[in-house]
Amino acid sequence: MKRSRAPLVVTIAVLIFFYLPILILVINSFNASRFSSTWGGWTLAWYARLWHEGEIWHAMQNSLIIAVSASAVSVVIGTLAAFALHRFDTRLQKTQYLLIYTPLVIPELLMGLSLLLFFVAIGMNLGLLTIFFAHVTFCISYVAMVVLGRLQDFDFSIIEAAQDLGANWWTAAVRVLLPLLAPGIIAGGLLAFTLSIDDFVITFFVAGPGSTTLPIRIYSMIKFGAPPLINALSTILLVVTFLAVWISQHLTEEKR
Numbered sequence: 001m002k003r004s005r006a007p008l009v010v011t012i013a014v015l016i017f018f019y020l021p022i023l024i025l026v027i028n029s030f031n032a033s034r035f036s037s038t039w040g041g042w043t044l045a046w047y048a049r050l051w052h053e054g055e056i057w058h059a060m061q062n063s064l065i066i067a068v069s070a071s072a073v074s075v076v077i078g079t080l081a082a083f084a085l086h087r088f089d090t091r092l093q094k095t096q097y098l099l100i101y102t103p104l105v106i107p108e109l110l111m112g113l114s115l116l117l118f119f120v121a122i123g124m125n126l127g128l129l130t131i132f133f134a135h136v137t138f139c140i141s142y143v144a145m146v147v148l149g150r151l152q153d154f155d156f157s158i159i160e161a162a163q164d165l166g167a168n169w170w171t172a173a174v175r176v177l178l179p180l181l182a183p184g185i186i187a188g189g190l191l192a193f194t195l196s197i198d199d200f201v202i203t204f205f206v207a208g209p210g211s212t213t214l215p216i217r218i219y220s221m222i223k224f225g226a227p228p229l230i231n232a233l234s235t236i237l238l239v240v241t242f243l244a245v246w247i248s249q250h251l252t253e254e255k256r
Helices: 006-028 045-050 054-087 091-105 108-121 128-151 157-164 169-198 201-206 214-224 227-253
Strands: none
Touching: 006 227, 045 227, 054 091, 054 128, 054 169, 054 214, 091 128, 108 128, 108 201, 128 169, 128 201, 157 169, 169 227, 201 214, 214 227
């Protein structure tokens, strides 16, 4: 029986649909013409011009501050949450699992709006601090799920063996448990960093004056018209994002 080529054709079509626009954006970042509709030759002028855009680098600084701090806090809380979910099977833990899983399925529009209403209700001024709290809210869920997946294949008899050899629980956790879970924890942290630095919808709702992040800055540049700079900046972000995702996947698959 002749095998159908339809799955192959559909797969290729989907890949083209997803990645062709990205490829066009990357190519246009080297286009000497200011307009993407015409090709003016290869150039690195737009990348060089980025160095003189102070507002872009200020927005990048804000994004990095939020992404690094939110990822660090999310790694700690998310790892502890994943450990609690894995070790205890109680009604309280089922409620906790629901709370951890909910941010993954709630639309970002609703989440951003609800966080904005919450910050306004408690009288908190919008700024970098509110963005930080908002990013921690959804980054915890991703870290917890990644670490939880790592814990499902973990053999806790190693901890019991360490305790039999004289190690207390703290020593066994620091010198045995954490090193073995490190690939999953780092992968969750990198995933949280990638999601935080790229987030626009939630950040748009909870950002205030002087707290413009890079995605919001790019949105402003699109409105006022600066496509070559946006192409160059987006290409750099794509490289950083793909690198972080690749490292995250590599660490997740390590030692399986």
